[in-house]
Amino acid sequence: xxxxxxxxxxxxxxxxxxxxxxxxxxxxxxxxxxxxxxxxxxxxxxxxxxxxxxxxxxxxxxxxxxxxxxxxxxxxxxxxxxxxxxxxxxxxxxxxxxxxxxxxxxxxxxxxxxxxxxxxxxxxxxxxxxxxxxxxxxxxxxxxxxxxxxxxxxx
DNA sequence: GCCAACGTTGGC
DNA sequence: GCCAACGTTGGC
Numbered sequence: 001x002x003x004x005x006x007x008x009x010x011x012x013x014x015x016x017x018x019x020x021x022x023x024x025x026x027x028x029x030x031x032x033x034x035x036x037x038x039x040x041x042x043x044x045x046x047x048x049x050x051x052x053x054x055x056x057x058x059x060x061x062x063x064x065x066x067x068x069x070x071x072x073x074x075x076x077x078x079x080x081x082x083x084x085x086x087x088x089x090x091x092x093x094x095x096x097x098x099x100x101x102x103x104x105x106x107x108x109x110x111x112x113x114x115x116x117x118x119x120x121x122x123x124x125x126x127x128x129x130x131x132x133x134x135x136x137x138x139x140x141x142x143x144x145x146x147x148x149x150x151x152x153x154x155x
Numbered sequence: 156g157c158c159a160a161c162g163t164t165g166g167c
Numbered sequence: 168g169c170c171a172a173c174g175t176t177g178g179c
Contacts, residue, residue, distance in 0.1 A: 007164095033174075034174085034175095035174095055165060055166085056164080056165055056166080060165080114166080132171080132172070133164095133165095133171070133172035133173060134164095134165095134172090134173095135163080135165075135172075135173060135174075157178105157179085158177100158178100158179100159176100159177095159178095160175105160178105161175085161176075161177100162173105162174085163172100163173090163174080163175095164171100164173090164174100165170105165171100165172100166169105166170100167168105167169085167170095
């Protein structure tokens, strides 16, 4: 099983939205970046866990845990001209973009904010989210980093 | 295939 | 709103 970190702007879709969704599940749609597409299409597996990271908000950070419940399949929002994420080059018979389905697992009582992540940089030195200029909305998380961040969420 | 221009992301 | 960083686009 692998661990991931998945970013979203809470003003668009936050962990509260997932918790309130039917069956606490949702498609993770709208990804339009090839590296992230490849991870979602080729590497994410059912049962993988991911941190839910809130970006572009008052307190950026990790707010909880979600689980992959459906592996990569074509992102149909790319086919819909009325959708914000419409992309004419993606065709149903040869889709460019893929998504996965995720399920709410838990919301941290105490979020692990970006400040706290940085304050623990010695133990989280590989964390891609801390690296300047990182723009990937999905990044892999190492086992040790996962355990450490879960500990931080309990402190 | 190069690379400048442009667009987007995301913290501040 | 600013700006650094980086992905994408498109002319050549």
